[in-house]
Amino acid sequence: MQRFAEGVASDQAGCPETPTSPTRKPPDLSVVAFGFSHRTASLPLLERVSMAGDAVGKVLRQLSEAEPVLGAVVLSTCNRTEVYLDAERFHDSYEIARDVLADHADLPRGEVGDHLAVYYDGEAVEHLFGVAAGLDSAVLGEHEILGQVRRAWLRARDEGTVTPTIDLLFRHAVEVGKRARSETAIGRGSASVGQIAVELAEARLGGLAGRRALVLGAGAIAATVTGALASRRPGDLVVVNRSRARAEALAAAHAGRSASLGDLGRELAAADLVVTCTGASEVMLEADVLAAAVDAGRQGAPLVVVDVALPRDVDPGARGVPGIELHDLDDLRRFAAATLAQRERAATQARELVAIAVASHLGERRARQAAPVVAGLRRWAEELRNAELERHRAKLGGLGEAELDAVDALTRSIVNKLLHGPTLALKDGAGTPRGDRLVEAVSDLFGLDD
Structure with a gap:
């Protein structure tokens, strides 16, 4: 199994073992998981396979309508895209998941198969419980993943692709995620992508007090970013979003101001820091737009841009623009690894909690x-x-x-x-x-x- 950012992944405490090879199979199968994460796939590949909105519903239907799949849940975040199936025949299920994901990403099936991680039955249960507990996140113990697991489960319920087996699995996963955060210290400190993004920017700029910060997006991660920025007392905090009403609501909650997409160029020229976290499927900031912002009277002051979106909001070519310091999710993972030691001891406790919960879940299921x-x-x-x-x-x-x-x-x-x-x-x-x-x-x- 090919692995991505192996050096970074090896630093992550509490991580599961390398995913199972698809050449092994159990005599009987119930829950099986296939997918990609920051451990097994590059950022460009994660970008291609990520999905949201109608694409999730389409993939759920394609999976659940294929024999021998009985039910399905799709979990797609900035660090992973995984499918959890209630299925019968292992190799048929593997091929179905590989082909559906390949068609979605418009990639060769062989390329998808080379990076597809596989977990079945008890392994799949342990993996999902670890994901919900924050043990498999790029930022160990991050907060966002638990809500993402829950929303993936509810979305599959709405689509009618949840079986009793899948329903019990995800209900227990959410319970384990909550317990991991309430009974251990794994989530204390900076344990979210949004918070780490702000800390990275703070380190690069030598502090954020008095700085001019721009947040592009108004979703859950944008809310975390905006709150973390506001606590650093910036000189100006502006939220830009397609929906001006959502931008206004988020900005007002943190004593900031909002701006429309039409004003983005002017706001970029005035900013010291930009954090992008939209759910857009296309690039929001082209390299030439950022180049124009740098040229608009910044007098040599660098513009730090932190892109935490997947697919990426910022054209990767902006790295070559003088005066632009671009950081993406790969940079964020490397930065987060340096703060990992603070939660390593809590990860051990969380792993023990997960192991007990896995045994309990399998016993209850039987x-x-x-x-x-x-x-x-x-x-x-x-x-x-x-x-x-x-x-x-x-x-x-x-x-x-x-x-x-x-x-x-x-x-x-x-x-x-x-x-x-x-x-x-x-x-x-x-x-x-x-x-x-x-x-x-x-x-x-x-x-x-x-």
């Missing part, structure tokens, strides 16, 4: 599926046994109490032995598509749903 059917099957068999004993009681009239007890014990033993194999099969297959088929077959054969 119990939810197998227990009611096993109980129903045994109840049906016991009722049948008692009915047959009662029907033949007249023929057993010559037997004494000891002999009748022996007959009762014998018939009970026969029933238990007959049910032993089916009971084990139901329990062993619980939580997998094979288990689903067994539950359905047993229920139909013995009329347990009646």
